[in-house]
Amino acid sequence: MLFSEIYGAYFNAVAEILSKALEGNITDKALTDIAAKKAFSESTLVIPQALKSGEWPLLDKDLKTVLRHKADMPLTMLQKRWLKALLMDRRIALFEPDFTGLEDIEPLYVPDVFVFFDQYTDGDPYDDESYIKCFRTALKAIREKRMLKIAFKSRTGNVRCDLCVPYCIEYSQKDDKFRLLTADKSRINTLNMARILHCEICEEYDQNGLCFPRGHLKELVLLLHDERNALERVLLHFSHFEKETLKLDEDNYQIKLHYDTDDETEILIRVLSFGPVLEVAEPQEFRNLVKERIRRQMNVGNGMG
Numbered sequence: 001m002l003f004s005e006i007y008g009a010y011f012n013a014v015a016e017i018l019s020k021a022l023e024g025n026i027t028d029k030a031l032t033d034i035a036a037k038k039a040f041s042e043s044t045l046v047i048p049q050a051l052k053s054g055e056w057p058l059l060d061k062d063l064k065t066v067l068r069h070k071a072d073m074p075l076t077m078l079q080k081r082w083l084k085a086l087l088m089d090r091r092i093a094l095f096e097p098d099f100t101g102l103e104d105i106e107p108l109y110v111p112d113v114f115v116f117f118d119q120y121t122d123g124d125p126y127d128d129e130s131y132i133k134c135f136r137t138a139l140k141a142i143r144e145k146r147m148l149k150i151a152f153k154s155r156t157g158n159v160r161c162d163l164c165v166p167y168c169i170e171y172s173q174k175d176d177k178f179r180l181l182t183a184d185k186s187r188i189n190t191l192n193m194a195r196i197l198h199c200e201i202c203e204e205y206d207q208n209g210l211c212f213p214r215g216h217l218k219e220l221v222l223l224l225h226d227e228r229n230a231l232e233r234v235l236l237h238f239s240h241f242e243k244e245t246l247k248l249d250e251d252n253y254q255i256k257l258h259y260d261t262d263d264e265t266e267i268l269i270r271v272l273s274f275g276p277v278l279e280v281a282e283p284q285e286f287r288n289l290v291k292e293r294i295r296r297q298m299n300v301g302n303g304m305g
Contacts, residue, residue, distance in 0.1 A: 013038035013047055015071035018058060022070060026063050028052075042235055042245035081108040090126035091171070091178075094135050116176075123176030124194045134196045135169075138180055142166045147202035148182075152195045159197065165205050169193070174266045190262070220267065221282040222255040223248075230277040237270060254281070268293060 013035050020026040020034070028048070035047040050056045052063075059065055075083075085107040087097050125131050141148040148166045153159055164182035171178050178193040224234055231253060235245070242258040259267050268289055271278055280287045 009039040010043065010047065011073065013043060014051070014056070014058065015073065017047075017051065018065045018067055019070045021059060021063060021065035022067065026059075028063075031063070040235070040239075041243070045245065045247050077105075078108070080105045085109050085111075094126065094132060094178075095139070096136065119174050119176050121176075124178055124192075130197070131194060134199050135178065135193055137199045137201060138166055138193070138196070139169060141199075141201045142168060144201070144204070145207060146204050148199055149202050150191075150199040151197045152191060153197060154195075163202065164189070170260075172263065172266075174263070217258050218261055218264070218286075219283075220257040220259065220271075220280065220286055222257060222271070223279040223281050224253045224255055225277045225279075226251045226253060227277055230274065234274060234278060237274075264289075 016034050016038055017026060017031055020030060031048045031051065032044050035043045039047065051059045052061075058067070080102060084099075084102045084105045086092060087099060087102065088107055088111055090111070138148060138150075147163055149161070149163050151159060151161045165184065167181040167183040167188060169178055169180055180191045180193055180196065182189045182191065222234075224230060234255065238255075238257060244256040246254040246256075248254055257267075264286075268286070271280060272290065272293060280290050
């Protein structure tokens, strides 16, 4: 709560709304636009309503703010300690974060305080110098929009070389692995970062002559009944997925979720974890997966009985 509510995306969105209100430039449309831009797509369901209804007593009925000065958001010591703890993560270290201002701050916790029981134990070798070098080289090529020459070990154990267009790097929490996505004119190719033995940045590529498809993405339509704070829990749980949220009535929402086919099993487990408050509306294939998984669990339970 300290970091997702205070000084987080919601706080920054509200701060800009209040700043515009101080200038006398806030309207209903601007309020909604700022919420969508500064926070999340579903924030337009929460922030404008909370401000206009008086639940958050920061604007009056004429959209005038009660504040006299623009919002300032300095970091507290607790937040600095939390940031220092995050930056000690080996995965975050791959991105060479800036520790300026946190040099003498004691971390709130150390990385090994957590024990993960829901992911594989053969994650990427984050401390390996060769892995770190390849990761940062690929990341630089993506940022500079340049070709990448890579040598990697295939699934069969053979070493292959390829000249590719790096598209993005994604992380699988279940596998604890990073994957490099490369693009060509017809599709997205996926390669585990740990399989890359060497890579070298090459010339820039023509962005106009290359189409970046969406990859092997699927759309999942979910119906959510908001009880026991289910809406907040679901949106937080799927926060790193592309999604659209539509309010159907006072307690029910439709969520369209986009995910990679490689993550389908993980998505299935996550959906099932919410029980009856979350229903799969589409596609039928995913509904069948839900039914099959529940059937198997019931059979296991009956067998144990």
